[in-house]
Amino acid sequence: MADGAFDLQAGLLAGTVATPPKFGGFPKYQFIGGHNDPELIPVEGFAEAAAEVIRKHGAQLAIYNLGTGPQGYPPLREHLANRLNKHRGMNITADDILITTGSNNAIDLATDLYVGPGDTVLIEAMSYAVTINRLKKRGANCVAMPLDDKGIVVDEVAKILAGLKAKGVRPKLIYTIPTVQNPTGSIMPLDRRKKLIALAHEYGVPILEDECYADLTWKGIERPPAIRALDPSCVIYIGSFSKSIAPAIRLGYVVADWSVLGRMTANKSDGGTGALDQMITAVYCEGNFDKHVDTLRVALKEKMEAAVDAVEQQFGTMATVHRPEGGIFIWVGFPPEIDVTKLVAPAAKAGVTFNPGPEWSVDAGANKNWMRLCFALPSKQTIYDGVAALASVCHDVYGVPKFSANTKRGA
């Protein structure tokens, strides 16, 4: 009977993904992925929180959603409401929050409600690759909003919206990462936030605000309130514990009016977000979050400085670095003749991975001379070594940079 001749692939739907290779481990210089610094995980705090909350409330694990309903563990939502009120200028309660299985789950649930094939979505010209890809996969027409060093150029958005209106197109959503923009690292100032809200009202387009990195702004950097804090009526707000606590813990959240939040809750099809992830994070964060994040902000800024130094040392004047105002990545530009997509394969061979600009661009042909380098996971020494290896690859392919830390290559 087990003749081995059975063809499991015969009935696969057309267009199914190819069989991938098995996971082979990380490269030596891993500059991709929203990882954090393993040395900054509050291990002891989490161990104590885990033992405490399981002893107190572990019996509830017998019940789906701990018996507390599909919006997520109430103490976690209460912590979040307090925190978002204190730090992001909101005025919400735990009832206004849905816990999601990572922020991608939140993005999916929100776009599920609004975006069908052919629908138009406004999105920053450079943005989170996962959002861009998922919007395109569902057949959305992604219209790029131009960026400068203060985030979206809102006056240009006014023109885009007017132009679309003239063609009878009402976009479904304006997706933005206003606080530590991904990948450019900017923070949108208050006046632009207000103007964007005015445009949302004028054209009847909800704003999908993604604040995954908002906790990680450097000390002393001015951080305006969330757009949702300025106008709860037109904004669906998304956040995450991935960057402030740990990405392997799958916890994101949404803040929205119940007309949207309730529907997202109803459509959440995973039987609830992992309960141990929720319970332990809730107990740890209550009382520890602010202090932990303050530590992170200092340590990550040091790593950012190391990454910028490494790029400047290794690439000299040929590189333009966007110094982010928080977060875990830098956005690095090269002269137009450098196509970083041509460096991907040789860099991988040298043990270096990075995000080429086109992956992080709405127009897949744009930003070929830019790359995103994530700096939170590697040590400072690994950052220096990895950027040096990358410069060496670039020299092999393009003959530049000719110098390494002021020493001529090959000299």
Place this chain on the structure above:
Amino acid sequence: MADGAFDLQAGLLAGTVATPPKFGGFPKYQFIGGHNDPELIPVEGFAEAAAEVIRKHGAQLAIYNLGTGPQGYPPLREHLANRLNKHRGMNITADDILITTGSNNAIDLATDLYVGPGDTVLIEAMSYAVTINRLKKRGANCVAMPLDDKGIVVDEVAKILAGLKAKGVRPKLIYTIPTVQNPTGSIMPLDRRKKLIALAHEYGVPILEDECYADLTWKGIERPPAIRALDPSCVIYIGSFSKSIAPAIRLGYVVADWSVLGRMTANKSDGGTGALDQMITAVYCEGNFDKHVDTLRVALKEKMEAAVDAVEQQFGTMATVHRPEGGIFIWVGFPPEIDVTKLVAPAAKAGVTFNPGPEWSVDAGANKNWMRLCFALPSKQTIYDGVAALASVCHDVYGVPKFSANTKRGA
């Protein structure tokens, strides 16, 4: 600017779910949902496992998937491979397993690969409501396989497949819950499993085997190997920790050939299953799983007996009860004139919830005189009281049962 006039619902896609009410807590007599017994959660074991594994490996939380790749936490997969080899007759390694965010995630990922609109899927005439609903939602043509007290009547399946072939239809999948069938509680004997495999080969239709309840068979009940153990070539196997450990912990798993498992892994879009759920469960289960499940099997059988007793006491000869061979539910039939869907609203008013037969039926008009009662969550006393309340509701609506525990109602 915050004029409150913004209409968040204007742009919602057609057919979007209605805004649900907020969660209002469980009713007094909750006979729905795959919950377990809160008193049987190994709280201390979990607390110790949590503290231990976080202290040892917590730093890895900084990395997506703990840095161990998208198939799931290796120690959890190793535990599963050992357990499935020992108890379900398999011959697999950790590499053959994908950890999913609950078994529904596994069902979605498998059906994503095979089932498009208009495709045919064979499914037991009575089956898991979530699978039925999700198959119908994706436009599948669900063809019911008849059941008896030994599971699928495989000879009838041969006729169904021949009939479909004559019409040029090759079904995409045969979905079955062979070990503690949901809702009928049967266990498919070895000879039927072998015949089903032969049919899968003859007609080129993969079997999607859902063994969510297979750990919970009563002691002394014969439990044949998993269908996948008998023939790995044609079976995609799904299991869950929800019933054997806890449903609020979101852990399911798939065993399949890499040509399918790899694609499911590539399509898994949640950034990995919750790491604390995985790590803690892995450490607890290693060394404790068998003993814990033995405890569960004894305790759940007692609750099953209580539920059967309660139904027999309260409904007398008007009820037919399928005594399950394991699991957490009984399947109860009434005379044809009783339409249990008419009891749903008055029962809810009396604090009793149950699954009406049509919800658990491929043909939504079938089994109107049947209901599923889940017994793991309520105490034995609550089971008795709840079934008495249900009988009282039934008496109010239909005038039967006339007796309650041999005492005439209203006498």
